[in-house]
Amino acid sequence: MSKDNQILEEFTQSDYKYGFESNIEQESAPKGLNEDTVRFISAKKNEPEWMLEWRLKAYHHWLTLKEPTWHNVSFPQVDYQDIIYYAAPKQKVSPKSLDEVDPELLDTFKRLGISLEEQKRLTGVAVDAVFDSVSVATTFKDKLAKLGIIFCSFSEAVQEHPELVKKHIGSVVPPGDNYYAALNSAVFSDGSFCYIPKGVRCPMELSTYFRINAANSGQFERTLIVAEEGSYVSYLEGCTAPMRDENQLHAAVVELYAAKDAEIKYSTVQNWYPGDKNGKGGIYNFVTKRGICAGDNSKISWTQVETGSAVTWKYPSCILKGDNSIGEFYSVAVTNNHQQADTGTKMIHIGKNTRSRIVSKGVSAGVSQNSYRGLVKVMKRADNARNFSQCDSLLMGDQCGAHTFPYIESDNSSAQIEHEATTSKIGEDQIFYCLQRGIGEEDAVALIVNGYCKEVLNQLPMEFAVEAQKLLALTLEGSVG
Amino acid sequence: MLKINGLHARVEEKEILKGIDLEVKPGEVHAIMGPNGSGKSTLASVLAGREDFEVTDGSVQYMGQDLLEMEPEERAREGIFLAFQYPVEIPGVSTTNFLKTAVNQVRQHKGKDSLDAVAFLKMMKEKMKLVDIDQSLLSRSLNEGFSGGEKKRNEIFQMAMLEPTLAILDETDSGLDIDALRIVGNGVNALRNQDTATIVVTHYPRLLEYIVPDFVHVLYNGRIVKSGSKELALELEEKGYDWIKETVDAAV
Numbered sequence: 178m179s180k181d182n183q184i185l186e187e188f189t190q191s192d193y194k195y196g197f198e199s200n201i202e203q204e205s206a207p208k209g210l211n212e213d214t215v216r217f218i219s220a221k222k223n224e225p226e227w228m229l230e231w232r233l234k235a236y237h238h239w240l241t242l243k244e245p246t247w248h249n250v251s252f253p254q255v256d257y258q259d260i261i262y263y264a265a266p267k268q269k270v271s272p273k274s275l276d277e278v279d280p281e282l283l284d285t286f287k288r289l290g291i292s293l294e295e296q297k298r299l300t301g302v303a304v305d306a307v308f309d310s311v312s313v314a315t316t317f318k319d320k321l322a323k324l325g326i327i328f329c330s331f332s333e334a335v336q337e338h339p340e341l342v343k344k345h346i347g348s349v350v351p352p353g354d355n356y357y358a359a360l361n362s363a364v365f366s367d368g369s370f371c372y373i374p375k376g377v378r379c380p381m382e383l384s385t386y387f388r389i390n391a392a393n394s395g396q397f398e399r400t401l402i403v404a405e406e407g408s409y410v411s412y413l414e415g416c417t418a419p420m421r422d423e424n425q426l427h428a429a430v431v432e433l434y435a436a437k438d439a440e441i442k443y444s445t446v447q448n449w450y451p452g453d454k455n456g457k458g459g460i461y462n463f464v465t466k467r468g469i470c471a472g473d474n475s476k477i478s479w480t481q482v483e484t485g486s487a488v489t490w491k492y493p494s495c496i497l498k499g500d501n502s503i504g505e506f507y508s509v510a511v512t513n514n515h516q517q518a519d520t521g522t523k524m525i526h527i528g529k530n531t532r533s534r535i536v537s538k539g540v541s542a543g544v545s546q547n548s549y550r551g552l553v554k555v556m557k558r559a560d561n562a563r564n565f566s567q568c569d570s571l572l573m574g575d576q577c578g579a580h581t582f583p584y585i586e587s588d589n590s591s592a593q594i595e596h597e598a599t600t601s602k603i604g605e606d607q608i609f610y611c612l613q614r615g616i617g618e619e620d621a622v623a624l625i626v627n628g629y630c631k632e633v634l635n636q637l638p639m640e641f642a643v644e645a646q647k648l649l650a651l652t653l654e655g656s657v658g
Numbered sequence: 659m660l661k662i663n664g665l666h667a668r669v670e671e672k673e674i675l676k677g678i679d680l681e682v683k684p685g686e687v688h689a690i691m692g693p694n695g696s697g698k699s700t701l702a703s704v705l706a707g708r709e710d711f712e713v714t715d716g717s718v719q720y721m722g723q724d725l726l727e728m729e730p731e732e733r734a735r736e737g738i739f740l741a742f743q744y745p746v747e748i749p750g751v752s753t754t755n756f757l758k759t760a761v762n763q764v765r766q767h768k769g770k771d772s773l774d775a776v777a778f779l780k781m782m783k784e785k786m787k788l789v790d791i792d793q794s795l796l797s798r799s800l801n802e803g804f805s806g807g808e809k810k811r812n813e814i815f816q817m818a819m820l821e822p823t824l825a826i827l828d829e830t831d832s833g834l835d836i837d838a839l840r841i842v843g844n845g846v847n848a849l850r851n852q853d854t855a856t857i858v859v860t861h862y863p864r865l866l867e868y869i870v871p872d873f874v875h876v877l878y879n880g881r882i883v884k885s886g887s888k889e890l891a892l893e894l895e896e897k898g899y900d901w902i903k904e905t906v907d908a909a910v
Contacts, residue, residue, distance in 0.1 A: 604746065605709075606746045607746050607748055609708055609709075609730065610742065610745070610746045610748070611748075611756075611760075612707070612729075612730040612731040612734065613706050613707075613730055613731075613733075613734050613739075613740050613742075614734055614756070614757075614760035614816065614820065615731055615734035615735040615760050615763045615764040615767065615820070616731065616756075616759055616760050616763055617731055617763060618731070620759060620763065624748070624751055624755075624756065624759060625748055625751065627750070627751070628748055628749055628750025628751035628799070629749060629750055630750070631749075631750035631751075632750070
């Protein structure tokens with residue numbers, strides 16, 4: 178066996194570091210999906226009538242839709258009647274402070290390396306931790322409240338700020354947008370809500386960790402971020418899930434709304450369980466993320482580091498409606514073993530002088546398949562729209578695949594659209610050069626891959642960039658092509 | 659320090675080294691010269707542990723250890739440094755970051771503490787003077803967009819940082835103008851001492867005006883066919899390699 182193969186072999190045998198299960202009593206909805214399930218969820222959350230109506234409408238629409246088949250991934254048919262749509266940790270009263278939170282639950286977070294106390298103290302990050310379906314603890318809420326910033330769980334927002342939720346929910350991703358968005362709209366369990374009032378610059382990174390814990394429980398979170406005129410917010414979402422044999426469905430919806438002169442920066446670090454080395458288990462991640470630059474001079478920037486999930490189907494997009502608005506998409510997608518990723522973005526240029534920038538870095542190892550799929554669309558009115566896309570693929574070994582599907586549609590002749598794409602393999606020369614300087618093989622791979630992804634990692638907030646670098650090193654442990 | 663006995667090596671099916679014998683002691687500088695294709699760079703690569711070459715016979719002892727049994731990174735950590743003929747580019751990784759990783763892994767191997775950012779920077783500043791290299795170059799991606807001269811100077815800078823016991827310079831002079839050659843030569847000389855040794859692999863004798871060797875060996879067709887003092891280099895400068903080729907070929 179050549180050394181390369183040996184290393185690939187070692188790599189494929191590295192275990193998922195976050196595979197453990199919390200023993201917390203669950204309160205669950207019965208398996209399956211029908212109108213009653215939707216009513217059950219809505220009732221559990223004590224939702225107003227309009228919210229229930231909205232969910233039911235989405236549910237009925239979902240029934241008329243079919244799962245998409247155009248993506249470059251394959252997986253066994255999901256049985257939507259075999260999923261638990263609601264699971265909440267049993268708790269007598271909702272916690273007022275961390276002291277009241279179930280210690281085992283807090284321990285789970287600690288093992289994930291996101292101790293709330295620690296983060297509160299050291300990083301100044303406000304964390305809204307979603308544990309399965311209910312927000313457990315929200316920190317820094319008071320400090321934010323003084324600035325008029327609302328940062329809370331989605332359920333709480335429905336209760337406390339119904340007018341804001343009602344105005345914006347489904348305005349960027351309509352319930353009937355696609356199969357998974359419709360499903361989410363019907364059964365979404367919880368998520369985060371964030372509102373930045375006019376002229377306010379959010380003084381800290383807002384952060385949410387999602388975690389799927391209960392067996393066979395799909396998680397359907399919903400995030401809504403509204404940035405009013407002239408405001409700014411940077412938001413980070415990080416995800417882990419314990420090890421499971423059955424595939425778990427994750428269908429989230431994220432909606433961003435940026436008014437005139439507002440800026441939203443949305444960063445994701447996703448390392449959900451990718452399945453074992455034979456492709457058994459793992460998360461199905463079917464996510465709809467979209468932002469609208471509704472006002473002039475607004476800006477939305479997506480940054481994602483995707484290392485997990487068995488199947489990823491995800492296209493964080495920007496609708497550039499306001500004149501001079503800017504959309505950005507920076508992505509690192511790493512696939513290994515039997516992972517499949519079909520990810521990219523859509524930049525819809527509607528306003529004049531709108532600009533978009535796409536930087537996508539794919540890293541494929543094992544027998545994984547990694548696809549970039551992106552659409553740049555320039556509408557008739559979008560004079561002088563500009564786009565720059567760069568899609569790079571890095572291959573490790575000779576059994577993985579990298580694909581690029583760029584779609585360009587332009588209805589305005591003044592548009593300037595540039596697309597660059599490269600495919601490369603990690604060079605043996607590069608590895609040997611590192612070895613000759615005394616750098617071990619794994620560190621050499623990590624160094625080279627981090628260098629390759631640097632342009633994207635640089636977009637992440639500092640402390641998370643460090644995390645992401647470690648995660649890349651961990652994911653690619655022992656892999657050389 | 660280094661003892662090579664009857665070393666044979668091949669790449670794919672082609673035998674390139676056909677029995678090399680060489681002994682290098684601490685404090686010595688050996689020049690390996692020879693016409694193109696004689697096996698000079700192969701020898702350098704085999705010593706550094708490059709996998710493309712298969713050692714079919716012979717032995718190499720380095721500091722009392724069996725060098726051929728050691729992994730490339732182990733050889734490096736034990737003090738073998740190869741200045742590459744064609745240094746590779748690593749996009750997105752600055753020379754500074756790269757060297758910090760390397761220096762600390764070597765230190766770790768020797769049971770020393772890692773250098774923190776301040777100590778590392780201090781060390782870097784000192785060594786930068788040796789090869790007259792600019793700090794802005796070191797914060798750029800490793801070798802990316804560097805000129806030929808900058809790449810070679812960067813190699814010598816890395817050598818200064820890693821403080822090797824045995825340095826092997828593989829055609830470091832190729833593509834260098836006179837000024838760069840002098841800078842590289844001065845750098846190497848500054849690093850010479852009684853505990854370290856240097857093997858200079860070169861086609862042209864002119865580098866040896868700057869790095870004066872104790873011994874000169876002529877490699878031809880996979881064997882060392884002639885050894886001598888620095889005067890041998892001067893003779894080669896005058897006469898070229900043809901007379902050696904003729905002598906050797908006539909003897910076969």
